Amino acid sequence: MNRRELAIFRKYLERRGLKLTSERQALFDEVFSKHEHVEADELLVRLRTKHKKISRATIYRTLELLVEAGVVGKLRIGEAGYRYERLHAGDHHDHLICDQCGRVIEFFEPRIEALQDEVAVRHGFVLLSHNHQMRGICKRCRPRSKGSGSFGAEAAGPVPVPISSRPRG
Amino acid sequence: MNRRELAIFRKYLERRGLKLTSERQALFDEVFSKHEHVEADELLVRLRTKHKKISRATIYRTLELLVEAGVVGKLRIGEAGYRYERLHAGDHHDHLICDQCGRVIEFFEPRIEALQDEVAVRHGFVLLSHNHQMRGICKRCRPRSKGSGSFGAEAAGPVPVPISSRPRG
DNA sequence: CATGGGATTGCGACTCTGTCTCAATTGAGA
DNA sequence: TCTCAATTGAGACAGAGTCGCAATCCCATG
Incomplete structure (x- = not known):
């Protein structure tokens, strides 16, 4: 309602x-x-x-x-x-966005919220708002097992390089 | 270099x-x-x-x-x-942005990064990148000593914190 | 050294979002 | 009914970024 x-x-x-x-x-x-x-x-x-x-x-x-x-x-x-x-x-929620189909999914992760506060305090910030988006390929768009896989419409290159996710490990 | x-x-x-x-x-x-x-x-x-x-x-x-x-x-x-x-x-880093002076501060919090992966997995997403900004008032702009508290602002409150006005030397 | 052709550039027109101005209209209360 | 602020629509305007195209550059050949 x-x-x-x-x-x-x-x-x-x-x-x-x-x-x-x-x-x-x-x-x-x-x-x-x-x-x-x-x-x-x-x-x-x-x-x-x-x-x-x-x-x-x-x-x-x-x-x-x-x-x-x-x-x-x-x-x-x-x-x-x-x-x-x-x-x-x-x-309150943040967003997961599919780069392929544009679908927007909402998520809420209290532990992230808490850590945000922690980070803010660490930098002497008074937090007023935040904007947290994660982008990728959603379940539906992901080629299941070995299906078709024809993502790259890009003629020129192997573009899909994840830009801001750091190689962790 | x-x-x-x-x-x-x-x-x-x-x-x-x-x-x-x-x-x-x-x-x-x-x-x-x-x-x-x-x-x-x-x-x-x-x-x-x-x-x-x-x-x-x-x-x-x-x-x-x-x-x-x-x-x-x-x-x-x-x-x-x-x-x-x-x-x-x-x-890799994310950003804290001061709504008052426009200053941009970088932060990196591995625990948030890890939780992001967790959230993505939970939703069947293949994560390619993310964008995480937190906005607020930075240490320098914050009224010091007695906070005067008037930040919170709720319920139809007069939130308006000045958004622009950049420093620039 | 001249030539050919793809890559590159600058220009200016154009698109897309969103904002602003302003005259006309509306509507609530006197 | 009158008054006056709030509201609206139209269109001009603004900022950011893109595009098409002719001129230019660069470089490998001949």
Whole structure:
């Protein structure tokens, strides 16, 4: 249910003397209709095809409000721009992203969270937020056993060199 | 020394039948001249002020080569675009970023790295890379002595910590 | 030394995201 | 009904990065 998050958004608006207009409501509904990581322009398209007259500027402005209200998360996934995801109260997670199919999987690992705090303290940082993405090939895209294996569409080279994972051992 | 990385770059170019032109060498030198997290356009400015005639397109194209060769890292720090950092063989680290002054601090925590692998395995992922940023207020920017506590900010709170305003000497 | 051709470059046009300005509109309360 | 702030849509604008293309460079040959 989105009741709780809608209430939070309402309260947020009220507190700042803002209004819950039909455009804002429509965008809220759209974002909360599915759990996914969506781009601003796609929301525009979706609402437009539902006969909602809404402008790009309003989409961006409203998304910003939702983010500030804390009910929507703004992520950097993919090559350009942001993606948005609905958030539920008390929810926190990080992301695993498939380089092949783009699928986004959420994970939460309390031990990592704890170690982050430790690292921050070690450097005298007051931690406000973090962004933790891991990229690779998901279960579905991975060639099982010896299947097909035809990943490299790259004509020129044996590109797939893992860049930032350090050789551990 | 950059000798090692230059050799890697050379080899990479050679392997693909590409040339180490004076523009590419100049950009390499510039990136490796200091350890920092620099934007493409700043490299352009720097090289131009050094009388190197070089175009924006070449900067971007060459940076891409450096990244593919594995000697330069491409990061998303800050609100827009990318930053680049030189990488040394076997080096891996993640970043702590100060929301106040923009300072970037590197950290490496082997226990987090290990847990990442664990998470990936749990989800059937083959991990290729990751991106882990923690944001907050650094030691220097933090109000000293009595913390005045006002960081926490919750529930529709006025979170707004200034995001930009970079140092730059 | 001249030639040929792929690699490289610079330029400028272009795309993509997102922001901003501003006039018109809305809507809640006086 | 009137007033005035909040809201909206349209389109101009901005920043970052990409692309196409003609000119140029480089280098191996002839």
